[in-house]
Amino acid sequence: MTYDTIILGAGAAGMMCAAHCGGRVLVVDHAKAAGEKIRISGGGRCNFTNMYAGPGNFLSQNPHFCKSALARYTQWDFIDLVDRHGIAWHEKTLGQLFCDGSSKQIIQMLLDEIERAGAELWIRTDVKDLRKTDGGFAVDLEREGQRHNLSCTNLVLATGGKSIPKMGATGLAYEIARQFGLTITETRAALVPFTFSDGKFKDLSGVSLPARLSNDRTSFDEALLFTHRGLSGPSVLQLSSYWREGEAVRANLIPDLPLFDLLRDQRQSGGRKALTTELARHLPGRLVEYLNHHIPMPGNLADQSDAALSDLIAALSNWQLTPSGTEGYRTAEVTLGGIDTDSLSSKTMEARDVPGLYAIGEAVDVTGWLGGYNFQWAWSSGHAAGIAIAGQS
Numbered sequence: 001m002t003y004d005t006i007i008l009g010a011g012a013a014g015m016m017c018a019a020h021c022g023g024r025v026l027v028v029d030h031a032k033a034a035g036e037k038i039r040i041s042g043g044g045r046c047n048f049t050n051m052y053a054g055p056g057n058f059l060s061q062n063p064h065f066c067k068s069a070l071a072r073y074t075q076w077d078f079i080d081l082v083d084r085h086g087i088a089w090h091e092k093t094l095g096q097l098f099c100d101g102s103s104k105q106i107i108q109m110l111l112d113e114i115e116r117a118g119a120e121l122w123i124r125t126d127v128k129d130l131r132k133t134d135g136g137f138a139v140d141l142e143r144e145g146q147r148h149n150l151s152c153t154n155l156v157l158a159t160g161g162k163s164i165p166k167m168g169a170t171g172l173a174y175e176i177a178r179q180f181g182l183t184i185t186e187t188r189a190a191l192v193p194f195t196f197s198d199g200k201f202k203d204l205s206g207v208s209l210p211a212r213l214s215n216d217r218t219s220f221d222e223a224l225l226f227t228h229r230g231l232s233g234p235s236v237l238q239l240s241s242y243w244r245e246g247e248a249v250r251a252n253l254i255p256d257l258p259l260f261d262l263l264r265d266q267r268q269s270g271g272r273k274a275l276t277t278e279l280a281r282h283l284p285g286r287l288v289e290y291l292n293h294h295i296p297m298p299g300n301l302a303d304q305s306d307a308a309l310s311d312l313i314a315a316l317s318n319w320q321l322t323p324s325g326t327e328g329y330r331t332a333e334v335t336l337g338g339i340d341t342d343s344l345s346s347k348t349m350e351a352r353d354v355p356g357l358y359a360i361g362e363a364v365d366v367t368g369w370l371g372g373y374n375f376q377w378a379w380s381s382g383h384a385a386g387i388a389i390a391g392q393s
Contacts, residue, residue, distance in 0.1 A: 005154040005389055006139050008172070010034035010121060012378035013361025014158030015110040018119040020386025025119035026150070028141060030126050031168050035107035037160070040167070041375070046103030048082065049075040049379070050372035051095035058377065059241055059367045061185055065341040066366045066377065069349070073383035075376055085109045094222075096371045130155070130176060136356050153356055154389050158382070160362040161335025162187060169329070173339065173363035180354045183340035185365045189332035190241040193232035194249070194323035201226045207284045212252035213239045221255055226287075230323060237370050240326055241336055251319040257282060260313045263301065271302030275312075283316075291316075334374050338365045348388035349381055358385045 004023030007014045015034065018027045033039075038046055050057070053075045055067045079097070082089060087109060088100035099105050114121065122143055129140035136153040157173040174184045204226035211224035213235040225233035239249060259282060266278055275297050280288045291297070295315045304312075329335070339359045343351055349364070351357040360381040368374040 001148065001150050003150060003152040005156060006137070006150065006152040007156040007158055008127060008176075009156075009158030009160060009361070009363075010123065011037055011158060011160055011361065012110070012375055013160075013382040014156065015114055016379050016382030017156055017158060017358075017360060017386040017389075019110065019113035019117050020383055020390055021117070021119070021154075022390035025114075025117065026152075027114065027119055027121045028125045028127070029121075029123050032124055034111060034121060034123060036167050037164070038107050038110075038375075039103050041103055042098050044103055045098045045101070046106045047092075047096050047098050047372040047375065048089070048106055049078050049097050049376045051075060051091065051097065053095075053368075053373055053376040057369045057373045059190075059336060060341055060365050062341045062365075065344075065346045066380075068346045069380040069384040070376070073380045075372075077383075078376065078379045081113075082106070082109065085112070094371055127172065130179065132180065132354070154392075155357050156385055156389075157339070157357070157359040157363050158361050161338055162329045163189065163332040163335045163362070165329055173359065177339045177343070177359060177363075180351065180357055182343040182351055182354070182357075182359070185337040185340050187335050187337040189326055189329045190336035190367055191237040191333035191370050192240045192326040192328065192331060193227060193230055194236055194240065194243075195230040195325050195327055196321075197324040199228070201230060202228045204286055204290055207286050208233060209253065209284055209287065210255065211235055212255040214250045214252070215239060215243060215247060217242045224251065224253075229327065231321075234370055237333065241367060241369075243323070243326075245325060246322070248320050248322045251321060252317045253283065253287075253319060254313070254316050259316070260309055263304070263309050263312075264306065267301040267304060271300060273301050275299060275301055275304060333370065334367055335362055336367045338363050341365050347384065349385040350388060358389070360385050 003026045005021045005025045007018055007027045010027045010029035018025050058066045087105045089097050125141050125143040128142050131138040137155045139150045141148045159173045162171050163169055205228040208223055208225040212219055212221045220235045220238040222234035224235050276288050276292055349358045349360050361378045366377055368377050
């Protein structure tokens, strides 16, 4: 059986590509349903893009690579598609857009789009063998116990990265890319919680507060969440993409709080209060209790000189922590690294040295921030490959 295009992976990027390829298209996935990562995203409401998505929100060894695809299919193009399908949405913090209803609406929209385009979808299907041929590629698949020997002119790698293996994520795209001579950059778990081997935050599990997490490369101002294994929350997930083993991170627990002035004013009117009692008005009580064992907080407010308050503020603004590691691909929202962008055309996503081979989405060394950016890369890169393939006919 011959197809113009076979797309491996029925996730966000793969389905977007299928909607624009034209010709006879087959989308293949080993999962039990299409769009499984879409389904669980955003707490079941899918943070499908970000109003402020741009090249500066992505990490890659080549920071310029993503510019073409993002410019040619923007967040506004995807929002228009969502609107045309009658899906209600709302904005949360920092430009994050979510469905009012369910993430399943986005999946159904994409399924409707690939049906409109005339593409086929095979789920519960495994790739058994791939070979380059004179006319394209030979693809051997196994579906419902039967072997299918197919051929295609174009082969698209859209199987994602290694993140969340319990959902079936594998390194298949990397294996296939290597088979055809493409280079793979180092891959790491990204947008992932930090862990501490000594369980130092176990008693703080569930405590959260606004914070600024930073290292020598960057900083993020968002919520910080203590867990029984370590640190999580948006600020931590964001910083994890810029972190390496053995490095310290800095936590500012009062990034927008004029705590020095507040404590000094309260010292005049309520000096008999314990310093920890007053701090607990501004920070979670359990956190203050914990910090009291690590940062000197003796006596009442009246006992605190301006210098002592300044030292306390400095300690709360620059808490040095060194994670033991991260929770890894098990809980990582995305994989950092992947198919080297030097191997691909930034305009078409086609392999430079393997005509007809394309790589899109998370499989490529382009990783977005938390907040809908990785979905936007899926839409943009999938669209880029799709229209490039369509332009061949």
